[in-house]
Amino acid sequence: MVKEISTKYVIISAIAAAAVISSIVVIFTFVNLNTSSIGATASEEPNHETFWINTVHLDGKTSLHAEGMHPAESFPTTPLPSGGGFVLVKPDNTGAWMVRSFTFQPSQIVVHQGDVVTLNFVGVQGDHHEIEVEGIDNFTIHRGEIHTVTFTANKVGTIDYYCHIHMPNMEGQIVVLSKA
Ligand SMILES: [Cu+2]
Known part of the structure; x- marks a missing residue:
């Protein structure tokens, strides 16, 4: 009688243990599946690239007359392209003259297709600029202002x-490469 009870007890315990183990397996499998599906979602999210683009002018200041280590430089006789991007300031009464060239810094940006791209234009030099991002935005920026443009590089x-x-x-260029 005692032996019969203990055999039944062993069988019931074994069944209970099996049930507990399978529940644990089921829970672990579920958690695992869930984790891998979260991973898949994350990798499908677009890459976000942010850039800061400064408005800049480079000034080349010199003189008709030599001074210290600096040699004399004559004023150029050939004109620079029209359009406002270049400024030549003729020699003053001391012989000092300068050339100015406007630019963006940086003037080339590389992204990949599908990237979400944020460009922060910063007015650093020059009173104001009338900027166009081809097919995306058109705006005026003054010195000390920031204008932000966000788009997807389709x-x-x-x-x-x-x-x-x-x-x-x-003038600058955003180069959109195919997905890596
Ligand atoms: Cu400008």
Whole structure:
């Protein structure tokens, strides 16, 4: 009788243990599946790239007359392209003259197709700029202001950005490469 009870007890315990083990297996499998599905969702999220683009002008200041280590430099006789992007300031009464060239810094940006791209244009030099990001945005920015443009790079190729009042040199390019 005692033996019969203990045999039954062993069988019941074994069944209970099996049930507990299978529940644990089921829970672990569920957690695992869930984790891998979270991983899959994360990898499908677009990559977000942020850039800061400064408005800049480079000034080359010199003189008709030599001074210290600095040699004399004559004023150029050939004109620079029109469009506002270049400024030549003629020699003053001391012989000092300068050339100015407007540009964006950086003037080339590389992203991949599908990337969400944020461009923060920062007015650093120059009173104001009338900027166009080809097919995306058109805006005026003054010194000390920031204008933010966000878009998805849908197409492989190039997107130009330029300043209407400082052409032809205040111009940049976003290169959109195919997905890696
Ligand atoms: Cu400009």
